[in-house]
Amino acid sequence: MSSQQNKQKDVVNKQMTFALNPKSDFIITDPIKINKTIANDPNYAKSEPAQKTTNFVSNSNIASFQDIEQQKQNIESRCLKKQNKIKHIATRSIAGLKAYTKALKDNQDSLFYKLEINKQTDKNIFLLADGHGDQGAKVSQFAIKQLSDCIFDMIESVDTQPKYVEQLNSNIIASFQRIDSNLANLSNIDITDNGTTMNLVLTFENYLISANIGDTRTFYFQRSDKPDQLGPATFKIKQLSSQHTPEKATESQRILESGGKIEQDTQGFQKTGPLKVKSKKQDIKGATITRSFGDALAKQIGIISLPEIHTFQILQEGFLVLATGSILDMIDIIDICRILTPITPPNSQAAIDCAAGQIIEEARKKAKLQPDIQDDYSLILVYIEIDQA
Numbered sequence: 001m002s003s004q005q006n007k008q009k010d011v012v013n014k015q016m017t018f019a020l021n022p023k024s025d026f027i028i029t030d031p032i033k034i035n036k037t038i039a040n041d042p043n044y045a046k047s048e049p050a051q052k053t054t055n056f057v058s059n060s061n062i063a064s065f066q067d068i069e070q071q072k073q074n075i076e077s078r079c080l081k082k083q084n085k086i087k088h089i090a091t092r093s094i095a096g097l098k099a100y101t102k103a104l105k106d107n108q109d110s111l112f113y114k115l116e117i118n119k120q121t122d123k124n125i126f127l128l129a130d131g132h133g134d135q136g137a138k139v140s141q142f143a144i145k146q147l148s149d150c151i152f153d154m155i156e157s158v159d160t161q162p163k164y165v166e167q168l169n170s171n172i173i174a175s176f177q178r179i180d181s182n183l184a185n186l187s188n189i190d191i192t193d194n195g196t197t198m199n200l201v202l203t204f205e206n207y208l209i210s211a212n213i214g215d216t217r218t219f220y221f222q223r224s225d226k227p228d229q230l231g232p233a234t235f236k237i238k239q240l241s242s243q244h245t246p247e248k249a250t251e252s253q254r255i256l257e258s259g260g261k262i263e264q265d266t267q268g269f270q271k272t273g274p275l276k277v278k279s280k281k282q283d284i285k286g287a288t289i290t291r292s293f294g295d296a297l298a299k300q301i302g303i304i305s306l307p308e309i310h311t312f313q314i315l316q317e318g319f320l321v322l323a324t325g326s327i328l329d330m331i332d333i334i335d336i337c338r339i340l341t342p343i344t345p346p347n348s349q350a351a352i353d354c355a356a357g358q359i360i361e362e363a364r365k366k367a368k369l370q371p372d373i374q375d376d377y378s379l380i381l382v383y384i385e386i387d388q389a
Contacts, residue, residue: 082206083122084314085385086115088346090356093378094364096326108136109324109378110144110196117155121387125151126201126380128322129293130216133194133285139294140196142187143179147200150175155202162207169309172200172211180293180305193285195294198307199241199322206314206386210240211307213291215325217241218310219333221340222318234341235318237333242308243325244291246275251290260301277303317345320382323359326375330363346383356381 095107108131117123127147131140154171158164176198183191197214210218217239224236246252246262255262261280264271276286277298284297295303319340339358346352360377367375 082386082388084124084203084206084208085121085387086124086382087317087385088349088352088383089113089115090349090352090381091379092356092360092381094360094376096367096374096376098374105374105376106137107376108132108140108196109376110137110140111322111378111380112144112148113380113382114148114152117152122204122206123155124203126199126320126322126382128199128216128324128378128380129196130214130324130326130376130378131194131196132287132292133294135190135194136196138189139183139191139194142183142189143196143198143293146179146182147175147198150178151200151202162205165207165209165311168202168209169211169311172202172209172309173307176211176213176293176305176307183294184296189294191294191296193295193297195287195292195298197289197292197325200307201240201320201322203314203384208240208312208314208320210310210312212241213244213293213305213307214289215243215245217243217321217323217325217328219321219323219336220312220314220318221321221337222314223316223344234344235337237337238312240310240312242310244289244308246277246288246290248290254304255290255302258300258302260298277301314384314386317383317385319344320380320384322380324376324378326367326377327359327363327379329375330366331359335359335362345385352381352383 091111091113093107093109093111095104097103098105110127110129110131112127113125115124117125125148127144129140129144131137133139151172154168154175158167158171183189197212197216199212199214199216199218200210201218202209208220212218218241220238220240221235222238223234244251246255252262255277259280261278262275263278264275265273265286274288276288277290278284278286279297279301282297287295287298287303290302291304291306292298293305321336336359339355339362343351343355346355356379359379359381363377
């Protein structure tokens with residue numbers, strides 16, 4: 001072979017090596033690894049032992065190597081799970097004022113939260129209960145303790161993954177029913193005319209489950225660049241609870257079919273105050289909610305403890321808000337947006353503490369203008385970030 005022919009062969013080999021190895025870390029002599037689950041698929045090549053470098057180069061060979069690299073990147077991308085992470089949390093619970101006298105009353109609300117259950121960052125629970133009646137404080141405390149224990153047991157025994165949401169929801173419903181039964185049979189608390197609302201929020205991965213009975217409310221204020229009907233462009237607002245009050249048609253229908261009646265209190269010759277659930281046969285104080293723990297007499301006329309459950313996927317960071325009905329009766333969502341917008345995202349614990357205090361204070365100021373208002377005010381305010389697991 002002549003010297004000229006040797007030079008041409010060297011040039012061809014160098015071009016071939018460059019084409020087969022477009023990246024310095026890609027080694028053509030390594031075996032190609034194929035997922036075992038697709039090994040029988042005729043569209044995929046089986047793993048083969050390393051072959052000697054061939055003298056044949058084609059664009060199709062190069063494309064196949066690039067496709068394999070892309071598949072590897074896609075698999076790695078799918079394996080990166082998103083999960084919620086609690087950055088800041090603030091709680092407030094302040095006693096209301098007695099009707100007309102405006103002296104401080106006993107606070108009947110109870111709240112609880114537990115972060116990083118079983119040392120897992122994404123697993124957190126939040127509970128808020130608004131007690132009513134002379135024994136309302138005892139009822140709300142009992143329900144909080146019982147429900148938190150139930151949720152801890154559930155997390156340890158049930159796989160908290162999105163595909164098991166239905167099982168989680170069924171367990172939550174069973175837990176609510178069990179607590180109502182325990183209140184009646186094991187608590188030694190007089191629940192004749194005493195009861196409590198309950199809001200539960202459980203977070204795992206980047207999902208949130210909210211369950212509630214009564215008029216205590218849960219919202220997620222998700223950061224958004226698009227305008228929302230309920231608030232400024234900063235937030236997209238998702239309501240994660242249902243109001244169980246006599247004003248709701250499905251709730252009032254159940255009460256009426258169970259032998260109850262719905263009416264306002266009478267003062268002199270005038271009807272006053274909110275609609276209440278009352279008995280046609282017995283003289284009871286009446287309840288402004290249609291689902292609760294306790295309230296034994298009202299349970300005979302259609303009040304139930306079955307929670308409504310909302311499941312929500314957290315796509316972006318934002319504020320989780322659990323608030324008693326007394327707050328949202330005095331101020332609205334737009335007010336909360338106005339307070340939260342300047343601190344989004346909160347850069348310190350002091351910032352979120354200040355926002356929680358401002359929400360409570362604005363509600364209390366408006367309540368002072370109404371002489372018959374006597375509710376307590378409780379709030380859980382949480383800022384949630386989304387991380388890659």
